[in-house]
Amino acid sequence: MTQKDATQSAGLSEPERVELLRTMIRIREFEDMVGESYLRGHTAGSMLHLSVGEEAVAAGIVKAMAPEDVFTTHHRGHGVFLARGADPMRMFAEVFGKSVGYCKGKGGSMHIADIQLGHMGANAIVGANIPISLGGGFSLKYRDVPGVSVAFFGDGAINQGVLYESMNMAALWKLPVVFAVVNNQYGMGTRVDQASASLAFAERAETFGVKGAEVDGMDVEAVYGAADALLRYSREGNGPSLLVANAYRFYGHGRKDPSPYRTKEEEAKWKARDPIALFRDRLVTEGVITAERSERIGAEAVTEMEEAAAVAVTQADPAPEELYTDVFAEEL
Amino acid sequence: MTQKDATQSAGLSEPERVELLRTMIRIREFEDMVGESYLRGHTAGSMLHLSVGEEAVAAGIVKAMAPEDVFTTHHRGHGVFLARGADPMRMFAEVFGKSVGYCKGKGGSMHIADIQLGHMGANAIVGANIPISLGGGFSLKYRDVPGVSVAFFGDGAINQGVLYESMNMAALWKLPVVFAVVNNQYGMGTRVDQASASLAFAERAETFGVKGAEVDGMDVEAVYGAADALLRYSREGNGPSLLVANAYRFYGHGRKDPSPYRTKEEEAKWKARDPIALFRDRLVTEGVITAERSERIGAEAVTEMEEAAAVAVTQADPAPEELYTDVFAEEL
Amino acid sequence: MREIAYREALREAIYEEMEQDENVFVIGEEVGRYGGAYAVTRGLIKEFGARRLVDAPISEASTVGLGIGAAITGLRPIVELMYVDFVPLAMDQIATQMPKLRYMTGGQLKIPMVLRTQGGTGRSAGAQHSQSLEAYCVHTPGLRVVMPATPADAKGLLKSAIRSDDPVVFIEHKALYARKGAVPEETCTIPLGKARISRSGSDVTIVTYSRMVLIAEEAAGALEAEGISAEVIDLRTLSPMDMDAVSASVGKTKRAIVVTEAHKTAGMSAEIAARITESNWTDLTAPVVRIAAKDVPVPATHLEKLSIPSVDEIVDAAKTLCGE
Amino acid sequence: MREIAYREALREAIYEEMEQDENVFVIGEEVGRYGGAYAVTRGLIKEFGARRLVDAPISEASTVGLGIGAAITGLRPIVELMYVDFVPLAMDQIATQMPKLRYMTGGQLKIPMVLRTQGGTGRSAGAQHSQSLEAYCVHTPGLRVVMPATPADAKGLLKSAIRSDDPVVFIEHKALYARKGAVPEETCTIPLGKARISRSGSDVTIVTYSRMVLIAEEAAGALEAEGISAEVIDLRTLSPMDMDAVSASVGKTKRAIVVTEAHKTAGMSAEIAARITESNWTDLTAPVVRIAAKDVPVPATHLEKLSIPSVDEIVDAAKTLCGE
């Protein structure tokens, strides 16, 4: 290890930091590309929720995860899944409704899953993935596997009662469950403070016996640091934890939503803290990478995503018989 | 007003204090009597949840309520309803499944209601009355009526997600809703700390923007004082509040449950703080009533309940046609 | 007559009822500022303010409960659930509270409340945003269930639903919002519980509702070209069901096809078929044909369309029925 | 053969399966220390400890969700809901997650999970503790639904349900727990999806399940005295339904009565009647008779009994059917 490799931030080595940047850029490019495909009519479904602006949350938390960990996401979960190692072609294919998609095209953007990668499923019902992740944590502990179960959900899900039921159960049995709140400030057109009377989410978690923390969701290393601490805490048998990561969705709720409910000033303020630009600039300033290298990473990501989308779009639709398969594991 | 009348405790006059004692004794006698009737097979239904031991909570909170207030209860709601002015005969009749019962015998013990008295219904689904009371509070504010809406529920309901959804909504719109937690230490055979990882319920409420307080539920004046403060707060437009009143159910979950899940020592400890005895002794010690008068109140209550039960038991069953009525307000 | 879209017809109904009754209010996710996920309540907040167009947090169970409590105490709530797929989140309030409180309290509690929602396929949004769950509600005594197919019915039935003193589950269809149709200018209600003969015919009766009325109409058109005269009955209200209208039609045609976008097993197609069989036993020349969604979760992608009834299926069934 | 009670048969099934598979565990309110509200799991915590008999807080939705997550990750949960009336509280997990996750993920997620609950009338506990909600589940593709009537079936079917790799809703009946019946000593499973001829007969087929099997048997006994030979079919599994068995019987008797304790409209009686009509059209001498609970919330008090099918109703219907 060279001297330079040993320079660390939030405990990360230089190569790790670069990879984190690459992850964020790849997410951004995937989302932009899938959004464009959507506008061009390539997607099968009519709903597409992009996580642009939230890359630091996805990359930072997933970085703190171990191979044996499991997770679920909400409907805005592409970023998390990509960070976890998803194959973009199969993701595009799923969104396009193709048979080589992660779910054979039967799920679409809102139901992507890959049990091999510990992805127990994106979920289109706000909050519904939370108790399922609770069960993942229960199972890890029951089977004595040293993993954690992470539930990713939005600020909107904060008001679904199952969150509190699940926090209580996780705390009661000291389960390795991490509640990851991707607070992008809005649930559709409703600003978080228009839906939640109190924003003291981390303190609230503590009153359920859940360790709570809040973090700047635009700073990937801050997210990683906070997530790493909480995941460690939960992994080591201390019980559940909750992380609120404050970010912003740069697109509307769906790809076509012009977001008339928020001001241009607010958007500009948040976009000025673009998590990718912030981190890239930091790495450049600290001499970890050059501007050129960062641009190369960007260009590579563009190529990767273009190619993946191009391959996906030509794939076959599921055969009509697929309508009837996968309902049950066993026929009776 | 004589000098003596002016002597007050928790702001209550002597006659009020005596009435509070009478209310508690009447609840106790009703519950004992209905329990006996149950054992004799007079009740129509098989489920009977008695509030003996919780009289101070019912009497104290209801004392703080105004005529325009509305409320719901859980399945253990006889005491609250009696304190509110229910006719014991019609209550017995309902529990016995008679047509003169509050609900024509169609509801039974777990579904008693009297909209005239602001009673929007006992509810047999743990927690389900909470959002209904939220709606009562919404309606009071919408109609500009200076009332509050009180939801009575047990420590078991603390783990139903709707409580948190409802607290948030009540806080968001500053609704006059009071969440009254009758913490009798058990939900069936499960001790409160076996179901709830954290017992910081009042603090928890605060993190939802709900004013929280906790009180000794065996001391009726303490309950009244705390409830009065919270109801005032909510009535005056400051938003919702939550009161945790710590009490104990002296019988089992149902009348026949021998409560093998709790120790005799624990029972004895709580019974030593019988809310009726505590308050009676205080009033006697303070010279507000004599022991004789308190016994007379007891005897009157016994007679009242015996007579009410005797009348109720001879009433007619609902006619078979009643099966089909009251499904809809309008026939189509 | 002027033509307006289904969503505008609904908006007019809400507007008119809110204007004439101060106790009517709307609550639901995104119903106010945003104007509704399907733009039904767009603009109403400007007219009536946030007091009467209440943006709810994502808390379906408690939002429906709020409506119930408000209804008990004298208001007339219109609660919107953005998708019928979210009915299960509030199912305790919808199935165990709203329809039962009146009965359990011996008639004391009145619940004049409308639960507006929308369902069906058409956006390839997958199994959690494409369902047709009316049977859950129709199977629950104490609920009225309404599913309009046309703008005129949407308006007239919603007005009646809002005026009803009983809880009404009012299920719109996501694929109908933009469809236009003639709707009278003047205020008029359409009574709950009455079916509509959408097309007269003499050879076979097609009983259906909501968007499947369009499919049935299309099938009837195709059948006409082949010399088969199909009568299409739009039930409009599923609970209670207008069996008089259905029976009279089948009495005439002797053949019946039931079409639903909902899953087949233990759904509305079974109930309608069973009732027709009971009421028109001696008329029927063959068993009632049920054409319903396949008993699989609704897939995303192009499979979605294969999962629901098609014009061809109806045409084939009618030809077979009439061919004997 | 030894006779044991229905609840003991269930307990044996759970015991045996837990013993042979470490991944089987039970979670629900009061299932551990208390031993279950209806004493089904009594004593099991002593054998298996609190790790495998998990007392859940009163959080039905999340408890079912926990089961799903545990099932996805390799366990075989038995989740108990104390009453079927609480199914609506967890309805999103039961109807929108448990049965759809496998399909939506293209077969990736396996949900080997049993949701045990109990329903029906018999305790005069009112509309919120006396329901029969099987149709909600049967109408939802992706679920198996089982409703045993006898101790032997309770044991054998529960064992099969626990071993199934698919989600099974297993609905017991509160009025059957104490009933005794012959149950083989040796381990034996009963396959899901197969009906049982509970009584052979030649004049009329009575199709039913769960406690109504007893009522049907009683009616069959009474009918025998009047010279009418009734065949009673106990469906046992409602999803999938064993139509081969039903069809064969009706093919023989030419007459069918369906009896359910669930509400009539849009419930199981409609589906069974519709299927029989479809499969046995040419056999039937009269429309299938549906005898079901009245379409009113279940009342407390003595009215409860009037709300559900009676022996007399069945006898009368059979006599009318056979009298023509």
Ligand SMILES: Cc1ncc(C[n+]2csc(CCOP(=O)(O)OP(=O)(O)O)c2C)c(N)n1
């Ligand atoms: C139970 C439920 N209610 C409502 C919706 C409709 N809906 C989809 S996304 C969304 C907003 C969710 O906001 P948040 O949780 O903050 O996630 P974000 O979209 O901001 O990522 C809503 C209301 C839904 N899918 N599920």
Ligand SMILES: Cc1ncc(C[n+]2csc(CCOP(=O)(O)OP(=O)(O)O)c2C)c(N)n1
């Ligand atoms: C939703 C729901 N779950 C479970 C039950 C069964 N049950 C009835 S009372 C009860 C315990 C409730 O405890 P608590 O809320 O503390 O009230 P308490 O009985 O102690 O007054 C349970 C589990 C129910 N009626 N409703």
Ligand SMILES: [Mg+2]
């Ligand atoms: Mg958000």
Ligand SMILES: [Mg+2]
């Ligand atoms: Mg309690």
